[in-house]
Every structure is written in C-alpha cells, then in structure tokens.
Amino acid sequence: MSKGIPSRSEDYSQWYNELVKKADLAENSAVRGCMTIKPYGYAIWEKIQAELDRMFKETGHSNAYFPLFIPKSYLSKEAEHVDGFAKECAVVTHYRLKNDESGKNLIVDPEAKLEDELIVRPTSETVIWNSYKNWIQSYRDLPLKLNQWANVVRWEMRTRLFLRTTEFLWQEGHTAHATREEAIEETELMLDVYEKFAQDFMAMPVIKGIKTANERFAGALETYCIEALMQDGKALQAGTSHFLGQNFAKAFDVQFSDKNNKLEYVWGTSWGVSTRLMGGLIMTHSDDQGLVLPPKLAPNQVVVVPIFKSEDQLNAIRVKMQPFIQALRNKGISVLLDDRDTHKPGWKFAEYELKGVPVRVAVGPRDLENETVEVARRDEKTKEVVGMELMVEHIDQLLEDIQINLFNRAKAHREANTHEANSMDELNRILDDKGGFVSAHWDGTTETELKIKESTKATIRCIPLGNPQEAGVCIYSGKPSIQRVLFARAY
Amino acid sequence: MSKGIPSRSEDYSQWYNELVKKADLAENSAVRGCMTIKPYGYAIWEKIQAELDRMFKETGHSNAYFPLFIPKSYLSKEAEHVDGFAKECAVVTHYRLKNDESGKNLIVDPEAKLEDELIVRPTSETVIWNSYKNWIQSYRDLPLKLNQWANVVRWEMRTRLFLRTTEFLWQEGHTAHATREEAIEETELMLDVYEKFAQDFMAMPVIKGIKTANERFAGALETYCIEALMQDGKALQAGTSHFLGQNFAKAFDVQFSDKNNKLEYVWGTSWGVSTRLMGGLIMTHSDDQGLVLPPKLAPNQVVVVPIFKSEDQLNAIRVKMQPFIQALRNKGISVLLDDRDTHKPGWKFAEYELKGVPVRVAVGPRDLENETVEVARRDEKTKEVVGMELMVEHIDQLLEDIQINLFNRAKAHREANTHEANSMDELNRILDDKGGFVSAHWDGTTETELKIKESTKATIRCIPLGNPQEAGVCIYSGKPSIQRVLFARAY
Numbered sequence: 001m002s003k004g005i006p007s008r009s010e011d012y013s014q015w016y017n018e019l020v021k022k023a024d025l026a027e028n029s030a031v032r033g034c035m036t037i038k039p040y041g042y043a044i045w046e047k048i049q050a051e052l053d054r055m056f057k058e059t060g061h062s063n064a065y066f067p068l069f070i071p072k073s074y075l076s077k078e079a080e081h082v083d084g085f086a087k088e089c090a091v092v093t094h095y096r097l098k099n100d101e102s103g104k105n106l107i108v109d110p111e112a113k114l115e116d117e118l119i120v121r122p123t124s125e126t127v128i129w130n131s132y133k134n135w136i137q138s139y140r141d142l143p144l145k146l147n148q149w150a151n152v153v154r155w156e157m158r159t160r161l162f163l164r165t166t167e168f169l170w171q172e173g174h175t176a177h178a179t180r181e182e183a184i185e186e187t188e189l190m191l192d193v194y195e196k197f198a199q200d201f202m203a204m205p206v207i208k209g210i211k212t213a214n215e216r217f218a219g220a221l222e223t224y225c226i227e228a229l230m231q232d233g234k235a236l237q238a239g240t241s242h243f244l245g246q247n248f249a250k251a252f253d254v255q256f257s258d259k260n261n262k263l264e265y266v267w268g269t270s271w272g273v274s275t276r277l278m279g280g281l282i283m284t285h286s287d288d289q290g291l292v293l294p295p296k297l298a299p300n301q302v303v304v305v306p307i308f309k310s311e312d313q314l315n316a317i318r319v320k321m322q323p324f325i326q327a328l329r330n331k332g333i334s335v336l337l338d339d340r341d342t343h344k345p346g347w348k349f350a351e352y353e354l355k356g357v358p359v360r361v362a363v364g365p366r367d368l369e370n371e372t373v374e375v376a377r378r379d380e381k382t383k384e385v386v387g388m389e390l391m392v393e394h395i396d397q398l399l400e401d402i403q404i405n406l407f408n409r410a411k412a413h414r415e416a417n418t419h420e421a422n423s424m425d426e427l428n429r430i431l432d433d434k435g436g437f438v439s440a441h442w443d444g445t446t447e448t449e450l451k452i453k454e455s456t457k458a459t460i461r462c463i464p465l466g467n468p469q470e471a472g473v474c475i476y477s478g479k480p481s482i483q484r485v486l487f488a489r490a491y
Numbered sequence: 492m493s494k495g496i497p498s499r500s501e502d503y504s505q506w507y508n509e510l511v512k513k514a515d516l517a518e519n520s521a522v523r524g525c526m527t528i529k530p531y532g533y534a535i536w537e538k539i540q541a542e543l544d545r546m547f548k549e550t551g552h553s554n555a556y557f558p559l560f561i562p563k564s565y566l567s568k569e570a571e572h573v574d575g576f577a578k579e580c581a582v583v584t585h586y587r588l589k590n591d592e593s594g595k596n597l598i599v600d601p602e603a604k605l606e607d608e609l610i611v612r613p614t615s616e617t618v619i620w621n622s623y624k625n626w627i628q629s630y631r632d633l634p635l636k637l638n639q640w641a642n643v644v645r646w647e648m649r650t651r652l653f654l655r656t657t658e659f660l661w662q663e664g665h666t667a668h669a670t671r672e673e674a675i676e677e678t679e680l681m682l683d684v685y686e687k688f689a690q691d692f693m694a695m696p697v698i699k700g701i702k703t704a705n706e707r708f709a710g711a712l713e714t715y716c717i718e719a720l721m722q723d724g725k726a727l728q729a730g731t732s733h734f735l736g737q738n739f740a741k742a743f744d745v746q747f748s749d750k751n752n753k754l755e756y757v758w759g760t761s762w763g764v765s766t767r768l769m770g771g772l773i774m775t776h777s778d779d780q781g782l783v784l785p786p787k788l789a790p791n792q793v794v795v796v797p798i799f800k801s802e803d804q805l806n807a808i809r810v811k812m813q814p815f816i817q818a819l820r821n822k823g824i825s826v827l828l829d830d831r832d833t834h835k836p837g838w839k840f841a842e843y844e845l846k847g848v849p850v851r852v853a854v855g856p857r858d859l860e861n862e863t864v865e866v867a868r869r870d871e872k873t874k875e876v877v878g879m880e881l882m883v884e885h886i887d888q889l890l891e892d893i894q895i896n897l898f899n900r901a902k903a904h905r906e907a908n909t910h911e912a913n914s915m916d917e918l919n920r921i922l923d924d925k926g927g928f929v930s931a932h933w934d935g936t937t938e939t940e941l942k943i944k945e946s947t948k949a950t951i952r953c954i955p956l957g958n959p960q961e962a963g964v965c966i967y968s969g970k971p972s973i974q975r976v977l978f979a980r981a982y
Contacts, residue, residue, distance in 0.1 A: 027622075030562060031618075035558070036555070036558065037556040039554065042554050062530035063533050063534070064528060064530045064533045065536075066520070066527050067658055068525070068644065070522070071521060072588065075588070076597045082597065086587070086588040086589070087587055090560070090585075090609070091583060091584065091587075091599050092611065093599065094582040095581055096578055096580070097577040097578070097580060098578075105567075106564070108563075108582050117599055118522065120559075120611070127522075130521060131518075146530060151641075151642065167559050342631065
C-alpha cells in the first residue's frame with residue numbers, strides 16, 4: 001500500500017500497528033510499554049471521555065480524584081485482589097536522586113529510601129475503600145457513586161499500542177450501596193451505559209455477559225463485561241462492571257448503621273473502560289486505506305478541499321463556501337477547511353482518507369460555475385455530485401447514515417462470524433478457519449475451561465446475559481451442560 | 492465558630508485547613524503529602540479545567556498525553572533542569588511484589604529490579620522534547636503547540652492541601668517555534684490567558700511579571716508569572732509561563748531545516764497552572780462562615796430551599812417554583828432544589844453558606860401567598876424579598892454582580908495592601924504589621940535577593956511587566972537600582 005501500511009489480509013497485526021502510527025494516533029515511547037498519545041488520537045479520546053462523562057453524570061455519578069500511590073500494605077488487605085495485582089505493578093522505593101561521586105551520573109540516593117514502599121495504582125479499589133471507611137457511617141451516606149478519570153499502571157510483559165500498555169488512561173467508577181440488590185442493579189446499569197456508548201457512539205456492537213469465575217476481577221463476586229468482535233475474528237473485552245459484594249467493605253472495615261441502627265457492611269461495585277477502546281474502534285471499522293471513524297467520535301466530521309490553480313480561484317472558492325461551512329457548523333458539525341497551498345489535493349485526499357474523516361467535500365472552479373460540490377463518504381468510498389443549495393442537508397443526513405451504516409456493517413460481520421460448535425474438533429476448525437465467536441456447551445468447571453484454553457488458545461469470553469438454557473454435553477469433558485457459552489481467541 | 496472552623500483572625504492557616512476539609516473540597520490521604528480531591532472540590536476543578544481548555548484551544552493548542560514515567564537519564568540532559576528536579580522525585584526501581592517466605596507479607600521482588608530507574612514525572616519537558624526530536628524536521632512542522640492535563644509528583648517535605656502536595660493535578664503546555672520572537676510571543680500570550688482566566692473566572696486579580704534569575708524555572712531563560720495576594724497578606728504564585736530559549740532543543744537535539752534548508756535549533760516554551768489555583772480561589776474570597784465562590788466557577792450557582800411543615804406545603808412550593816427553576820436553567824444557570832425532609836432549613840442555610848453557593852433562594856407558604864421569594868447573596872450576606880415574576884431576571888443579574896463584586900473586593904484588598912518601602916526597616920515593619928506586596932528598590936543581584944530573603948522571609952515575587960524605570964538605591968546594599976520590584980512573603 002502506498003501509505004506504507006500492509007493490507008489487513010497480508011498481516012492484520014502489522015496493519016494495526018502501522019495504522020496507529022501513520023494516522024498519528026499514538027506511538028511507543030522510550031519507556032518500555034508506555035505510549036505517547038498524539039494529538040489526533042487524543043482528540044478522539046477526548047470525545048469518548050466527554051460522552052461517557054455525560055452519561056455517568058446523567059446516571060447520578062460525581063467525579064473525584066484519589067492518590068496515584070497506594071501503600072503496599074493496602075494491596076494485601078483483600079486476599080484475591082493482591083494475587084491479581086501484586087505481580088505486575090510499578091514500585092516506588094525512593095524519593096530522591098543525587099549525583100554519584102564523580103558528579104557526572106545521577107543515582108538513586110540510598111538515604112532516601114521509603115519505609116513502606118508505594119505502588120503506582122493498577123486500579124484504585126483499595127485506596128478508595130480506605131477513604132470510604134471515613135466517609136460512610138449511616139444509611140444516609142449511601143449510595144455513594146463516584147468516578148475517577150485517571151492513569152493507571154500495570155507492568156505488562158507484552159504490550160501493544162492502546163490494546164495493552166503499561167500505563168493507560170481510563171475511568172474507574174466505585175460505588176457503595178446499602179443493599180446487595182441495589183449494588184447489583186448499579187453493576188448492571190453501568191454495563192448498559194457501556195453497551196449504549198459502544199453501540200451508539202463507537203458504532204461497535206457488543207455482547208453483554210458474565211465472566212466465568214476464572215476470568216473474574218480479583219476481588220469481585222461477579223464480573224459483567226461487554227465483548228466485541230474485531231475484523232480479524234478475535235474478540236476484545238471492551239468494558240467491565242464488577243459486583244464486589246462486601247469484599248472490599250470487609251477488607252477495609254466499611255460499615256454503616258441502617259435505619260434500625262444496625263451495623264452492616266456496605267455493598268460495592270466498580271466498573272471501567274480505558275484507552276483500549278481506541279483499539280476496538282480502530283479494529284472494528286478501519287480498512288486498507290486507513291482509519292474509518294464513526295461521525296460521532298470523529299474530531300473532524302467534514303473536510304473541505306478546494307481544487308485550485310491560482311490564488312484567485314482559491315479566494316473565489318473560499319468566498320463561495322464560507323456560508324455553507326458556517327451553516328454546517330451552526331448545526332454542530334465540525335468542518336475543517338484545508339486551504340493550504342503547500343499540499344496538492346491528491347495528497348490531501350489520501351491524508352484525510354488515512355485519518356478517517358467521515359465526509360470529504362471537494363470544490364473546484366467548475367463546481368463554482370455549476371453550483372455543485374463533490375461529496376465523498378469515507379466508509380463506502382463512494383462519491384456523488386450535490387447541488388450547493390442541498391449540501392448542508394445532504395451532509396447532515398449523510399453523517400447519520402454513515403454512523404448507522406458502520407454499526408450495521410460491524411454487526412453483520414459479527415453475525416457472519418458467530419458459529420456453534422458441538423465438538424472440540426469443530427471448535428478448533430472454526431477458530432483456525434475464520435475465528436469469530438463460537439457458541440459451545442461447557443460443563444461449568446474452571447478445570448475444563450483451562451484445558452480448552454490450553455489446547456485452542458480460546459477463552460470463554462462470557463456467558464451472555466439472557467442466555468437460553470439448553471441441555472447438552474460439554475464439548476471437552478462430555479459432562480452435562482445447561483447452556484452454551486461464547487468462546488473466542490481474544491486480544 | 493459553630494462549624495468547627497476557627498475565624499480567619501484567630502488562625503488563618505488553621506481556618507484554611509479546616510475550611511478545605513469541612514467544605515468537602517479535599518482531605519489528606521494515607522499516603523504522605525498526597526491529597527484526595529472530594530467530589531465538591533473536583534467539581535470546581537472541572538469548571539476550571541473546562542474554561543482553561545477552551546481558552547487553550549481557542550489560541551490554537553491541542554491536547555496530547557505523554558508517559559507518566561521518565562527514564563532517569565533524561566533528567567540529566569538539561570544541566571539546570573536536573574538540579575531543579577532530581578532532589579524531590581519519586582523513583583520507581585522495581586516492577587513486581589511477591590510474598591515473603593512466610594507467605595504472609597508482601598515484599599518487593601528483588602529479581603524484578605529495573606536496570607534504568609524511572610522517575611514519576613515532576614514536569615514533562617524532558618519526555619516531551621525527546622518526542623519532539625522525532626516530530627520536528629522542517630519549518631513546516633512548526634509551530635507545534637501542545638498541552639497535557641496530567642498528574643505530576645514532587646516529593647515535598649512540607650505539604651498543604653491544594654497549595655503544595657506531593658501529587659498534584661495540572662496542565663502543562665509545551666510549544667516549539669521557529670524563531671525566538673515567536674516563542675517569546677507565545678510565552679506572553681499564555682501569560683495573558685492565565686491573567687484573563689484568573690480575573691474573569693476566579694475573580695482573582697493578579698500581577699503579571701517576570702521572575703528573578705534565582706526564582707526562574709530550572710532550564711528556562713525567562714519565567715513569567717501571575718502573582719495574587721491572599722487575604723492574610725501573603726502572595727501566591729498562581730501560574731507560570733516559561734521562555735525556554737533553545738535549552739531543551741539543544742539538550743534533546745531538536746533541529747529543523749528552515750526555508751533556506753539551514754538547520755536550526757527549535758525555540759521552546761512551557762506553561763502551567765495546577766490544583767494550587769483551588770487554594771488561591773479559597774484564600775481570595777472565603778470568609779469566617781465558609782467558602783465564597785465566584786458564580787462562574789460554582790458547581791451550584793443557586794440553591795432553592797423550601798420552608799415547609801407538611802408534605803402538602805412542600806408540594807405546593809415545588810409546583811410553584813418549578814417553572815422559575817426551569818427558566819433559570821434555560822439561561823444556563825445551575826440550580827439545586829434541596830427539598831429533603833431529613834434536614835431543617837436552618838441546617839441547609841448553614842450548609843450552603845459553608846459550601847459557598849453564590850445565591851440562596853428561600854420560599855415558604857407565606858411567600859406563595861405573596862408571590863415572593865427571599866433571595867440571599869453569599870458574598871455580602873444580604874437578603875431581599877423579590878417578586879416571583881422578577882426572580883429570574885433578578886438572579887441572573889445578581890450572579891453577574893457577585894462575580895464583579897468579588898473581583899473588585901479582592902482588588903481593593905490588594906491595593907490597600909501594596910506599599911512602598913525605602914529601607915530594610917520599613918520593609919520589615921510592613922511585612923510584620925500587615926504583610927502584602929512591598930515595592931522596593933533592589934540592586935538586581937541574586938546575592939542581595941537571598942540576603943533579604945534570609946532576614947525577612949520575603950521573596951521577590953516578580954518584576955511587574957511594564958514596570959516604571961526609576962533610579963534609586965537598593966534597600967539592602969545601598970547600590971544603585973533602576974527599578975522597584977515586588978516583595979512579599981508567599982505560599
């Protein structure tokens with residue numbers, strides 16, 4: 001490909017890596033596993049943040065900010081939590097550097113050693129529940145529904161831009177409730193918020209489900225998730241919502257007096273999505289020519305490229321287009337007019353294709369005569385000539401069409417790549433042939449789940465919510481099964 | 492005082508600490524020097540962020556995100572920078588914890604030691620200029636105008652909520668330019684943005700000036716600042732904008748080919764404001780009854796408190812007020828209706844006074860009969876009865892009046908507390924009597940500056956921009972001086 005990106009069929013993984021870099025979304029930094037999110041990538045993340053933040057506030061949550069550092073001792077308080085997170089965390093042991101004896105090199109000052117080492121938060125349940133202990137005394141203090149936008153660090157051995165990085169950006173919601181029922185309701189509500197966001201804004205269809213015990217968040221009683229299917233047939237966990245039961249309340253001694261003045265432990269939830277969503281967005285829609293962005297998350301929804309040979313021609317185009325551009329902006333549509341004379345129209349066409357701008361408008365001198373523009377849509381790579389007086393309405397409608405088309409396309413892809421398997425052979429064959437989700441009977445044990453993972457590299461992505469109950473036999477053990485679950489190889 | 496907060500005249504420092512906690516803005520966390528920003532405090536910070544972010548974008552900046560961790564070696568590349576920041580940084584030396592032999596305690600895994608230790612960013616010049624090296628080749632890549640919203644860590648020995656904390660939130664702008672002039676213009680432009688924000692939104696008057704060489708940012712050629720005066724007569728540095736010259740470009744080898752194809756080093760700036768602004772906001776306006784917030788940054792601009800004895804009365808008030816509340820909201824005014832029956836009106840009045848809600852509306856049964864409401868303003872603690880039909884216009888105007896009144900009040904306070912001193916005695920006397928800014932002649936040397944600091948605990952806050960040139964003698968050394976500079980004891 002001309003842009004130096006392999007095609008998806010050649011090498012999907014390399015296509016992804018190169019696209020992320022060439023489209024100016026992100027790059028690897030000099031620090032192992034940490035990425036730099038470039039302005040264009042960050043502009044998309046800002047749109048993701050803004051919409052999610054609005055949805056969190058509409059469902060009664062407030063933002064707060066808790067410390068980056070967690071005392072090592074906190075991590076041990078919840079027995080399962082420590083196993084999940086102690087193995088991959090960044091540890092701060094000193095608080096000063098100094099020059100060595102030569103005066104030329106900077107070394108860690110051995111005298112500035114911390115008595116209790118600090119962990120850079122991999123997630124904030126411990127530090128937040130430690131605060132909740134002081135904030136919650138009575139049923140009147142409940143529910144407490146907070147969210148935080150933050151960076152977190154998990155020391156990953158193999159990293160990929162957006163999908164798995166040592167430091168990543170995310171939001172983490174942490175709520176406290178008086179009853180088990182209310183906490184479960186919250187867990188499910190936030191899963192619905194994630195589903196709605198994924199589908200309506202990212203145009204990415206997702207399956208809501210429950211994780212198996214083995215895949216559960218360390219410290220949760222139940223982990224709900226949304227799972228998406230990428231173009232290459234691999235699944236992506238796009239968001240999780242955890243019902244924590246009273247685990248963290250017990251670990252941090254968070255009790256409240258109920259209406260009858262009886263002390264009870266608080267019920268908790270936590271839920272999060274991260275910059276990983278950027279990876280999902282890219283791998284759901286983009287093509288061999290570059291990024292394809294859903295209009296609702298595109299930093300520029302429309303780009304106008306004037307075709308001109310002289311400054312006079314350019315000026316005539318500018319003057320003519322100005323009211324139309326303004327009319328689009330008045331409708332809340334973001335429009336970029338690229339009138340640089342340092343780059344040729346062909347270069348600009350390729351650039352905005354690569355960057356995934358949903359609608360491109362080209363206008364040349366003949367268009368001025370005819371009172372027309374050429375409107376191209378990025379998703380289907382089709383173009384048409386439109387009368388200027390219809391242009392604003394046309395583009396407004398087109399953006400809606402593109403948003404819906406992207407969702408429908410991705411949903412059709414997922415449906416075409418979801419199969420049933422009734423034996424291990426069949427599971428293996430489907431995974432090797434085309435990938436995708438595979439619905440199969442499983443006996444419900446972690447042992448079987450791990451054996452299947454070992455032999456197929458596929459994991460149980462989830463037990464879909466509202467899953468039909470259906471008697472069958474486990475494809476691995478032959479033992480009785482009450483339902484099919486969704487397997488896939490995953491990111 | 493009933494709220495458990497000492498008065499300002501009793502103990503200003505304690506008044507501040509208690510107010511921050513009692514008004515639910517922030518609290519100390521279990522990690523030394525790190526604060527937890529509570530939802531009410533964070534809601535104010537979100538308003539600060541939103542306005543600044545808008546102003547940055549309007550002046551042509553984009554957001555991006557660079558890694559939290561900086562390789563130790565980067566810090567040494569700029570000679571002055573390392574001296575400024577190596578002494579107070581958090582150092583990550585390991586990437587894993589494990590159980591000790593007893594299996595009961597979590598310890599740092601000695602086998603997971605990093606070869607090159609990582610610093611938690613105290614500021615990001617080094618990591619950003621290391622990226623700029625790859626991003627900038629030609630004059631066409633300039634200017635590059637980025638900003639990042641991030642957490643940073645400086646290992647402070649003495650910390651105070653918002654004013655000086657080990658971890659704090661901030662924005663840091665980092666720009667790269669082709670010429671010295673353009674970089675200086677940018678440095679000054681961002682100082683103007685900070686001034687405008689401080690004055691128009693925080694209602695906090697500031698003096699724009701230049702820091703002395705001694706107070707300059709480590710690695711800058713010139714540090715510009717905005718300085719505010721708190722109620723207790725101490726100054727607060729509220730924002731800084733640095734002209735970096737070519738220092739970081741040279742340290743990280745960032746060169747560009749100009750229009751004549753000649754290689755030149757890039758010119759840089761950086762500028763930032765932090766959660767410290769929250770401290771400035773509190774200490775500029777608040778009083779012995781609690782927080783006083785300027786309407787433009789108040790999470791709730793108006794609170795409506797119904798006075799009722801029965802559910803029927805409450806319902807009648809709700810029905811009657813609903814269209815007025817809606818009309819206020821339609822004007823973009825945030826209104827909280829506190830119709831809880833768990834708390835008495837007196838309790839609510841005290842609560843919203845403590846929280847600094849600019850306008851309080853009280854409505855009781857008699858008001859319904861008379862078609863009136865009682866409107867109280869937080870800043871002047873006055874109230875008046877207003878006809879309901881005039882209420883919306885009245886409150887809209889009142890919010891503007893409060894915003895202006897707060898600024899004027901603070902400005903009058905600063906003017907009343909700015910004095911000239913023509914001798915060390917006079918300087919000392921003013922500082923001890925009433926504090927404030929003291930304008931005095933200084934010989935321009937770091938030596939004298941440090942001597943004055945040692946004997947008075949006052950520092951040179953800045954050399955004001957447009958400072959009148961005036962021949963005189965230095966109050967300390969008696970040597971000739973060309974201008975007065977501003978001294979103050981400071982936070």
